[in-house]
Amino acid sequence: MQQPDFKSPKLSRITITELMIPSYTNFGGKIHGGVILSLMDKVAYVCASRHARAYCVTASIDTVDFLESVEVGELVSLKASINYTGRSSMVVGIRVESENVKNNIAKHTNTSYFTMVAKDDRHQSMQVPGLILETEEEIRRFMESVKRKQLKQTMKIETQQIKTSFNLPEAIRLLQKERCVINRRD
Numbered sequence: 001m002q003q004p005d006f007k008s009p010k011l012s013r014i015t016i017t018e019l020m021i022p023s024y025t026n027f028g029g030k031i032h033g034g035v036i037l038s039l040m041d042k043v044a045y046v047c048a049s050r051h052a053r054a055y056c057v058t059a060s061i062d063t064v065d066f067l068e069s070v071e072v073g074e075l076v077s078l079k080a081s082i083n084y085t086g087r088s089s090m091v092v093g094i095r096v097e098s099e100n101v102k103n104n105i106a107k108h109t110n111t112s113y114f115t116m117v118a119k120d121d122r123h124q125s126m127q128v129p130g131l132i133l134e135t136e137e138e139i140r141r142f143m144e145s146v147k148r149k150q151l152k153q154t155m156k157i158e159t160q161q162i163k164t165s166f167n168l169p170e171a172i173r174l175l176q177k178e179r180c181v182i183n184r185r186d
């Protein structure tokens with residue numbers, strides 16, 4: 001089917017809501033972080049495949065900071081929208097909120113960015129429609145995604161440099177400021 005070249009993020013925006021039940025808890029009696037991650041992956045998939053009208057895979061997840069714990073009986077809502085499109089990749093921004101249904105108080109538990117890649121029937125990455133940015137917020141989100149992509153690339157290069165130009169005496173000197181004991185056995 002012929003794909004439109006550009007689409008508005010509002011056409012793929014989605015919210016999913018799920019009640020937190022006792023079987024989702026961890027040893028501390030709170031909702032397991034993995035349950036929230038799994039829901040985030042689901043909403044990212046729906047949002048990306050709606051935009052691409054194709055099967056999509058999760059390529060990477062940009063930092064998930066759990067700001068608040070989630071309790072049994074709360075209603076978790078995950079809002080997702082496409083923030084950025086490349087050729088075959090899409091950045092899906094996800095905001096997670098948890099609502100105590102008894103007192104109607106909602107808390108923001110985390111925000112994260114999933115990079116999803118669209119695949120064709122031969123499992124090759126395929127071109128997705130670009131974005132029509134219609135609001136200041138959509139332009140800002142797109143810009144933030146571009147910046148995050150650049151920073152990720154810089155971090156990759158700098159981390160690789162530690163590997164390729166590793167200098168043990170220099171590392172030992174730098175690590176004196178960190179909370180570790182060097183007790184070499186090699």
Ligand SMILES: CC(C)(COP(=O)(O)OP(=O)(O)OC[C@H]1O[C@@H](n2cnc3c(N)ncnc32)[C@H](O)[C@@H]1OP(=O)(O)O)[C@@H](O)C(=O)NCCC(=O)NCCS
Nearest residue numbers: 057058059060061085086087088089090115116117125126
């Ligand atoms: C992610 C994946 C599709 C990338 O494949 P690839 O052969 O590197 O594909 P390409 O080089 O054509 O890259 C495709 C796109 O993915 C992006 N991409 C690849 N790896 C990425 C990463 N780690 N983070 C963000 N984007 C990434 C590329 O920038 C490219 O974007 P663009 O088309 O918008 O420019 C491939 O590694 C894959 O299928 N991984 C498994 C995904 C999966 O199973 N996920 C579920 C986890 S259980």
